[in-house]
Amino acid sequence: MPKNLIYLCLLIGLNTNALPNEKQSVSLNLNNGGKFDVLYHRAESAATGIVLAGLIGYGIEEGIRGGKDGKKKDQLLSYISDPSCKNIFLSSLAEKLKKEGYDVSNSQSSENVKAGHDKLSLNIKINSCGFKLVNTDSKQVSAFIDFKTILYDGNKNPVKQKYIFFGKTKTPFEELLQSKLSIEKEFSSVLKKAGERLANKIVYRKK
Amino acid sequence: MKKIILLVSILVIQACAFTDATLQVQHDESSNFKGPIVEVNPLLFSSPALVDNRDDIDRIGWKKNGFGMQTADITTANPVVDIVSDSIRAGLIQNGHSVVDSSRVSILGSVDRFWFESDMNFWTVEFTGDIQCRLIFVDNNTKEEIYKSDYSGSYSEKSGGGLNKTWQRVMGKAVDNMVEDVMFDEELVEALSSLID
Numbered sequence: 001m002p003k004n005l006i007y008l009c010l011l012i013g014l015n016t017n018a019l020p021n022e023k024q025s026v027s028l029n030l031n032n033g034g035k036f037d038v039l040y041h042r043a044e045s046a047a048t049g050i051v052l053a054g055l056i057g058y059g060i061e062e063g064i065r066g067g068k069d070g071k072k073k074d075q076l077l078s079y080i081s082d083p084s085c086k087n088i089f090l091s092s093l094a095e096k097l098k099k100e101g102y103d104v105s106n107s108q109s110s111e112n113v114k115a116g117h118d119k120l121s122l123n124i125k126i127n128s129c130g131f132k133l134v135n136t137d138s139k140q141v142s143a144f145i146d147f148k149t150i151l152y153d154g155n156k157n158p159v160k161q162k163y164i165f166f167g168k169t170k171t172p173f174e175e176l177l178q179s180k181l182s183i184e185k186e187f188s189s190v191l192k193k194a195g196e197r198l199a200n201k202i203v204y205r206k207k
Numbered sequence: 208m209k210k211i212i213l214l215v216s217i218l219v220i221q222a223c224a225f226t227d228a229t230l231q232v233q234h235d236e237s238s239n240f241k242g243p244i245v246e247v248n249p250l251l252f253s254s255p256a257l258v259d260n261r262d263d264i265d266r267i268g269w270k271k272n273g274f275g276m277q278t279a280d281i282t283t284a285n286p287v288v289d290i291v292s293d294s295i296r297a298g299l300i301q302n303g304h305s306v307v308d309s310s311r312v313s314i315l316g317s318v319d320r321f322w323f324e325s326d327m328n329f330w331t332v333e334f335t336g337d338i339q340c341r342l343i344f345v346d347n348n349t350k351e352e353i354y355k356s357d358y359s360g361s362y363s364e365k366s367g368g369g370l371n372k373t374w375q376r377v378m379g380k381a382v383d384n385m386v387e388d389v390m391f392d393e394e395l396v397e398a399l400s401s402l403i404d
Contacts, residue, residue, distance in 0.1 A: 168357050204241045
């Protein structure tokens with residue numbers, strides 16, 4: 001083998017080793033932190049009120065349902081130390097992305113993301129989190145988080161998606177109240193899993 | 208004359224509420240189901256063998272009139288267990304696994320909920336699809352259960368109104384989200400990765 005060729009191979013090998021291990025960066029931008037809520041009576045239809053008394057009937061029925069949900073919300077909140085939708089959700093999202101080798105930062109805007117740049121920006125808008133009626137027949141509730149995202153990945157069109165994640169456990173509301181300890185556990189578990197899922201959606205996205 | 212046309216139109220629309228609707232629900236072939244399960248060494252799965260464990264096996268939802276009264280059934284053209292089974296199979300294949308008769312891992316379980324709900328608000332109607340199933344993964348070499356979990360997929364959208372095509376789309380997206388729930392389950396990935404040849 002000619003000496004020059006050996007030298008060239010060695011040079012390429014050295015250069016490859018010298019390349020820094022580049023991390024893909026992703027900036028997270030939270031537009032709305034959302035609020036803890038219980039959607040139980042409001043998850044049932046308000047159609048009768050609409051037909052019987054139009055807009056006023058709808059308003060009255062929704063008001064009554066909202067009031068009943070408010071009471072349920074207060075009952076659950078007394079067992080939850082951190083009712084924030086964003087804290088556990090965002091920390092598990094960032095943690096998972098870092099674990100997958102991403103360089104995570106917080107950003108206030110997505111203006112710095114332009115087509116062709118190797119940078120991702122994720123806008124997150126959390127609508128609400130808490131507990132929601134998931135089975136109108138058996139009256140079971142599950143912990144949930146409802147949010148929307150816009151991912152700017154350098155392509156012309158950003159990827160918009162909406163998510164609603166439910167916990168694995170479904171329980172009648174009264175049983176959930178009696179279980180006390182599992183209220184916080186179920187709530188924090190769904191926030192954590194949603195954060196990890198969103199991170200995986202970035203990791204395994206179509207490129 | 209105009210009044211007669213209006214009256215006839217209202218009667219036609221009302222009559223629609225009393226006829227059953229059959230939806231062609233299926234997963235979206237173009238959806239990206241790739242998730243952490245792609246990291247597991249390619250495995251041979253059997254096609255999911257699921258039982259229908261729903262509370263109401265005669266319908267997947269109700270057609271409702273303006274009073275919210277149930278007027279007719281909403282059903283699917285194919286059995287719901289087939290819809291769920293086909294979609295899981297598609298998800299596994301997209302993630303590099305195979306679905307064969309002589310498999311390493313059997314998938315058993317049940318479809319516990321496959322429901323379409325329409326909730327009328329004043330200006331809009333909210334359509335919601337909700338699918339829940341339980342999957343049990345069995346190692347055919349040892350005949351032991353290696354993992355069991357409940358999975359779900361929900362999707363909802365608000366619009367001024369909508370008929371069969373909208374309902375099909377909503378249910379199809381719920382199916383996609385259920386498949387994603389399986390393919391993104393990291394505990395399942397861990398259980399499958401621990402299988403020894």
